Amino acid sequence: MTVRARAGRVTIHDIAADLGVSVSTVSRALTPGGNVSVETRRRVEEAAGRLDYRTNRAARSLSTGRMHSIGLIVPDLRDPFFAEVAKGAQMRARSVDHSVYIADTDRSAELEFEAIDMMRRDVDGFLVCAPLGADEPLREHLRGTTAVMVHRELAGLPSVTSDLDSGIAQAVQHLRALGHRRIAHVAGPESSWGARRRRAAFEREVAEADRVLLGPVADPFEGGVAMADALLASGATAVIAYNDLVALGLVTRLRARGVSVPEGMSVVGFDGLDVATLATSLTSVSVPRQVAARSAVDLLLRALEGDAGPASIVLPTQLIVRDSTAPLRL
Amino acid sequence: MTVRARAGRVTIHDIAADLGVSVSTVSRALTPGGNVSVETRRRVEEAAGRLDYRTNRAARSLSTGRMHSIGLIVPDLRDPFFAEVAKGAQMRARSVDHSVYIADTDRSAELEFEAIDMMRRDVDGFLVCAPLGADEPLREHLRGTTAVMVHRELAGLPSVTSDLDSGIAQAVQHLRALGHRRIAHVAGPESSWGARRRRAAFEREVAEADRVLLGPVADPFEGGVAMADALLASGATAVIAYNDLVALGLVTRLRARGVSVPEGMSVVGFDGLDVATLATSLTSVSVPRQVAARSAVDLLLRALEGDAGPASIVLPTQLIVRDSTAPLRL
DNA sequence: AATCACGATGGAAAGGGTTGCATAGATTCC
DNA sequence: GGAATCTATGCAACCCTTTCCATCGTGATT
Numbered sequence: 001m002t003v004r005a006r007a008g009r010v011t012i013h014d015i016a017a018d019l020g021v022s023v024s025t026v027s028r029a030l031t032p033g034g035n036v037s038v039e040t041r042r043r044v045e046e047a048a049g050r051l052d053y054r055t056n057r058a059a060r061s062l063s064t065g066r067m068h069s070i071g072l073i074v075p076d077l078r079d080p081f082f083a084e085v086a087k088g089a090q091m092r093a094r095s096v097d098h099s100v101y102i103a104d105t106d107r108s109a110e111l112e113f114e115a116i117d118m119m120r121r122d123v124d125g126f127l128v129c130a131p132l133g134a135d136e137p138l139r140e141h142l143r144g145t146t147a148v149m150v151h152r153e154l155a156g157l158p159s160v161t162s163d164l165d166s167g168i169a170q171a172v173q174h175l176r177a178l179g180h181r182r183i184a185h186v187a188g189p190e191s192s193w194g195a196r197r198r199r200a201a202f203e204r205e206v207a208e209a210d211r212v213l214l215g216p217v218a219d220p221f222e223g224g225v226a227m228a229d230a231l232l233a234s235g236a237t238a239v240i241a242y243n244d245l246v247a248l249g250l251v252t253r254l255r256a257r258g259v260s261v262p263e264g265m266s267v268v269g270f271d272g273l274d275v276a277t278l279a280t281s282l283t284s285v286s287v288p289r290q291v292a293a294r295s296a297v298d299l300l301l302r303a304l305e306g307d308a309g310p311a312s313i314v315l316p317t318q319l320i321v322r323d324s325t326a327p328l329r330l
Numbered sequence: 331m332t333v334r335a336r337a338g339r340v341t342i343h344d345i346a347a348d349l350g351v352s353v354s355t356v357s358r359a360l361t362p363g364g365n366v367s368v369e370t371r372r373r374v375e376e377a378a379g380r381l382d383y384r385t386n387r388a389a390r391s392l393s394t395g396r397m398h399s400i401g402l403i404v405p406d407l408r409d410p411f412f413a414e415v416a417k418g419a420q421m422r423a424r425s426v427d428h429s430v431y432i433a434d435t436d437r438s439a440e441l442e443f444e445a446i447d448m449m450r451r452d453v454d455g456f457l458v459c460a461p462l463g464a465d466e467p468l469r470e471h472l473r474g475t476t477a478v479m480v481h482r483e484l485a486g487l488p489s490v491t492s493d494l495d496s497g498i499a500q501a502v503q504h505l506r507a508l509g510h511r512r513i514a515h516v517a518g519p520e521s522s523w524g525a526r527r528r529r530a531a532f533e534r535e536v537a538e539a540d541r542v543l544l545g546p547v548a549d550p551f552e553g554g555v556a557m558a559d560a561l562l563a564s565g566a567t568a569v570i571a572y573n574d575l576v577a578l579g580l581v582t583r584l585r586a587r588g589v590s591v592p593e594g595m596s597v598v599g600f601d602g603l604d605v606a607t608l609a610t611s612l613t614s615v616s617v618p619r620q621v622a623a624r625s626a627v628d629l630l631l632r633a634l635e636g637d638a639g640p641a642s643i644v645l646p647t648q649l650i651v652r653d654s655t656a657p658l659r660l
Numbered sequence: 661a662a663t664c665a666c667g668a669t670g671g672a673a674a675g676g677g678t679t680g681c682a683t684a685g686a687t688t689c690c
Numbered sequence: 691g692g693a694a695t696c697t698a699t700g701c702a703a704c705c706c707t708t709t710c711c712a713t714c715g716t717g718a719t720t
Contacts, residue, residue, distance in 0.1 A: 009451075011676055022700045027678060037698060054451050058391035059676035062705045067388070069431075077417040078604070080408060086416075087407040087434045094445075099431045099452070103424065104417045115424075121339075121384050122429070221608055248608055274408070278551055278578055279609030341706060352670045357708060367668060389706030392675050 010053045018047050030055065069099045070300060071123040073115055073130060075107045080273050081243075081289060085129055085150060088293030096301065098124075109133040113141045120145050125300045127293070128152075131192045148300045150292060152193040153312070158303060160296040160313045164194060167285035167317035168201035171240045171268045174283075174319055179328035180238040180266060186227050186250065187215035188242030195242055198270065202240065212236045217246060224249020232259065237266065237328055244269035244276035244284055251280050251324065262326035272320055281323040288315045340383045348377050360385070399429045400630060401453040403445055403460060405437045410603050411573075411619060415459055415480060418623030426631065428454075439463040443471045450475050455630045457623070458482075461522045478630045480622060482523040483642070488633060490626040490643045494524060497615035497647035498531035501570045501598045504613075504649055509658035510568040510596060516557050516580065517545035518572030525572055528600065532570065542566045547576060554579020562589065567596065567658055574599035574606035574614055581610050581654065592656035602650055611653040618645045 012026040019026070021040065028034030029044035036044075047053075061067050072089050074082040090100045101123055103115035112130055119126075125146035130138060135154055142157070149159035175183055185202040188195030195216065203211065212234040217223025224246035231239055231250065241247035247269035251261050261267050261280070269276050272286030295313050303311075342356040349356070351370065358364030359374035366374075377383075391397050402419050404412040420430045431453055433445035442460055449456075455476035460468060465484055472487070479489035505513055515532040518525030525546065533541065542564040547553025554576035561569055561580065571577035577599035581591050591597055591610070599606050602616030625643050633641075 009676090013676075023677080024679075024701075025699055027676095028699090031678080035698070040698080056392070056676050057452050058388045058397070059705090060678075061388035062386070062392050062707090063676080063678045065705080077407070077413045077420075078410060080410060080413070083407045083410070083413040083416075086413075086432070090407075090432055090434055091436070094433065094448070099449075101429045102416070102420055102432055104420055106421070118424070119429075122387050245608075252609060275605055275608070278575075278605070279582060339706095343706080353707080354671075354709075355669055357706095358669090361708080365668070370668080386706050389675095390708075392677090393706075393708045395675085 009056075010051045011056065012053070014051060015044060015047045015053060018051065019043055066304075067122060067124050068097060069093075069101055069123050070297070071101045071103060071116075071119040071126045073103050073105060073112060073126060073128045075105055075112075075130065075132065077102070077104045080275060081271055081287075082129060084289040085293045088290030089127055089297050091290075092294040092297040096297075098297075098301070105130075107132065109137070113137065116141045116145070124304050127296050127300060131194055132189065133191065146300065146303050148296045148303065150296045151287075158299055158311050160292045160299060160315065162287045162292060162315045162317045164197045164287075164317065165201040165204075167270065167287070167319065168198055168240065169205050170317070170319040171270075171285055172202070172205040174321065174325065175238045175240070175266060175268065178238070178266065178325060181328075182210050182212065182234075182236045182238075184212035184214055184231055184234055184236035184239040186217060186224065186231070186239060186241045186246050187213065188220070188246070189218055190216050198242060214239075215242065217242065220245035221249040221252075224251075225253045228253035228257065231265070232257065238268070238325070239265065240268045241270060244271045244273045244282060247282055247284070247324070248276065248280065251282070262324050263329065266325040266328075268319075268325060272318075277322070283322045283325040284320055286318045286320050288317075291315060339386075340381045341386065342383070344381060345374060345377045345383060348381065349373055396634075397452060397454050398427060399423075399431055399453050400627065401431045401433060401446075401449040401456045403433050403435060403442060403456060403458045405435055405442075405460065405462065407432070407434045410605060411601055411617075412459060414619040415623045418620030419457055419627055421620075422624040422627040426627075428627075428631070435460075437462065439467070443467065446471045446475070454634050457626050457630060458484075461524055462519065463521065476630065476633050478626045478633065480626045481617075488629055488641050490622045490629060490645065492617045492622060492645045492647045494527045494617075494647065495531040495534075497600065497617070497649065498528055498570065499535050500647070500649040501600075501615055502532070502535040504651065504655065505568045505570070505596060505598065508568070508596065508655060511658075512540055512542065512564075512566045512568075514542035514544055514561055514564055514566035514569040516547060516554065516561070516569060516571045516576050517543065518550070518576070519548055520546050528572060544569075545572065547572065550575035551579040551582075554581075555583045558583035558587065561595070562587065568598070568655070569595065570598045571600060574601045574603045574612060577612055577614070577654070578606065578610060581612070592654050593659065596655040596658075598649075598655060602648075607652070613652045613655040614650055616648045616650050618647075621645060 012023050016023045016026045026044050029036045029041045077083050093100045105111040127150055128147050129150045131152055149157050153159045183206050187199045214227050214230055228250050247267050251267055254261055254265055259265055269282045269284035272284045276282040276284050292315055342353050346353045346356045356374050359366045359371045407413050416432055423430045435441040457480055458477050459480045461482055479487050483489045513536050517529045544557050544560055558580050577597050581597055584591055584595055589595055599612045599614035602614045606612040606614050622645055
């Protein structure tokens with residue numbers, strides 16, 4: 001190294017010198033499982049505080065092979081859903097002395113794989129938020145890493161998801177209780193795990209005679225706008241949208257067509273985003289995002305401890321009734 | 331180290347052994363400025379590719395003191411404005427082989443300082459997106475680090491901001507051109523640098539006799555909702571909101587009051603968020619977010635090269651006229 | 661032909677922790 | 691009381707890369 005002003009950097013050697021003990025003793029005193037007397041530990045901790053010591057993560061990583069950081073793969077941070085995942089993951093990780101490398105893949109599978117290959121050696125494991133794309137290539141790129149899937153299941157890997165089936169069921173029940181019989185679903189992209197799951201749940205809940213299937217839509221808001229006319233023509237009196245943005249698109253176009261919501265059409269969103277409460281007070285199935293992210297961090301850390309094979313967590317979803325659904329008018 | 335399965339890890343030693351040269355030669359061949367023959371470099375690069383070598387960042391950091399990573403401080407990732415900053419920063423950083431540690435401070439100055447203290451030794455420098463809070467304590471905590479302020483100026487530090495003054499001026503001119511005379515501004519929090527700046531620009535652009543100052547509002551959307559009645563009572567026929575969310579709040583309440591937008595009131599937002607085009611097609615002053623973040627990364631990297639003292643970049647803002655503004659009706 | 665300069669390379673130390681092994685001192689047990 | 695056990699500590703190797711310094715060969719210069 002040499003040249004650089006390494007000034008100010010307090011190391012365990014400084015602490016050792018200050019206390020007249022060896023560096024190994026200091027190191028042990030500073031690591032949770034270390035074998036040192038309570039008295040020594042106390043003195044070391046005191047000195048560390050006094051000298052404002054911070055462990056050098058590069059040195060520790062080099063020595064232990066553990067990076068103390070995790071990679072988070074998200075398709076698009078602009079999407080508030082993923083932004084919240086990032087927020088939750090990052091806060092939890094920070095609280096257990098890990099940091100989060102975020103890779104925004106701009107919804108490209110290509111960039112996704114690239115990011116994984118890029119980071120695989122610099123992180124201990126991955127949190128993978130990749131709703132789109134085929135299973136096999138993803139699994140292939142994750143081979144050899146420790147990874148937890150978030151909001152998607154991938155056979156063989158641990159995952160944290162939410163109970164989409166129950167969410168759909170709750171929405172259907174809610175609409176039925178309001179007297180609706182003919183119910184539509186605007187499906188999301190066929191390539192999305194969550195979209196497929198929601199559609200399947202919908203088909204299970206609503207008998208063929210009563211259901212209307214629309215979509216799939218690619219761009220959520222625009223797709224919702226585009227589907228509104230078909231929805232009106234279908235004879236359905238209520239609709240469950242793939243997500244909140246689709247719902248917002250539907251509402252916008254419906255109102256432009258002179259159909260009021262909820263009087264003329266009941267609309268249920270999915271995700272429970274804040275944005276869905278802004279212009280329209282949207283009834284929506286709330287999906288835990290920060291909680292899911294936190295759980296995923298915990299799961300990953302446990303997997304890194306060698307604690308587990310594939311384990312999975314399914315978090316509850318909850319229908320939040322607001323003002324975009326109303327009793328059927330005859 | 332020992333125990334751990336360091337398997338698979340290809341090091342420069344492996345390349346050296348493979349080629350029958352020394353590790354120093356390999357290292358030099360792999361660093362841009364290294365003094366090696368073209369032929370050697372070619373062979374090393376070939377071997378590196380063949381063996382799938384990736385440099386061990388921990389070891390490199392330990393040796394050079396450079397972390398190849400930067401810390402990004404944001405108040406809240408759920409806010410789409412900051413999410414886009416994060417996205418932009420992260421993508422640019424990745425393209426120049428740096429990674430980004432994001433710290434979401436949940437709008438707390440306390441957590442902000444804590445994050446800075448926490449990360450200061452693990453990153454080469456900071457990108458600080460901290461619109462709120464006093465100058466002095468922030469400057470104090472950033473002392474000894476290399477930092478670039480983003481969307482805020484802080485004397486003595488380089489910054490990347492956008493031309494808020496021009497943005498306000500464009501909005502005012504637009505409204506004047508539409509015939510509006512009495513113009514209101516709903517100000518944002520007094521503790522926000524950008525809010526103060528916008529308000530000052532507004533006061534410069536609109537003479538005291540013509541202007542109506544409302545606010546400040548704390549919570550944007552709710553604040554907008556709450557200010558709508560005062561706006562109506564003020565006699566203003568047009569309003570420039572502190573940001574898009576405030577504008578959305580205004581529009582929502584105005585419409586609930588039976589005042590149509592833009593016929594009964596012209597509303598201009600600020601920031602140009604996508605969300606502002608969803609329910610309402612909001613006229614807004616667009617602020618570059620990803621570009622600002624990218625520039626900030628570049629600026630920081632240059633500062634780390636020792637290239638500069640405080641330099642600052644001011645990016646242009648641009649009024650986007652949509653459907654929430656209309657000619658004054660007499 | 662001897663000297664110089666220079667480009668390319670190798671050797672080795674350094675960077676800051678962690679940890680296996682050895683050791684010294686204290687404690688326990690028969 | 692001596693041997694065995696245990697605890698707390700120190701020593702030193704190791705993680706992987708960078709970089710200073712030394713070396714060696716080659717071509718240029720005088």
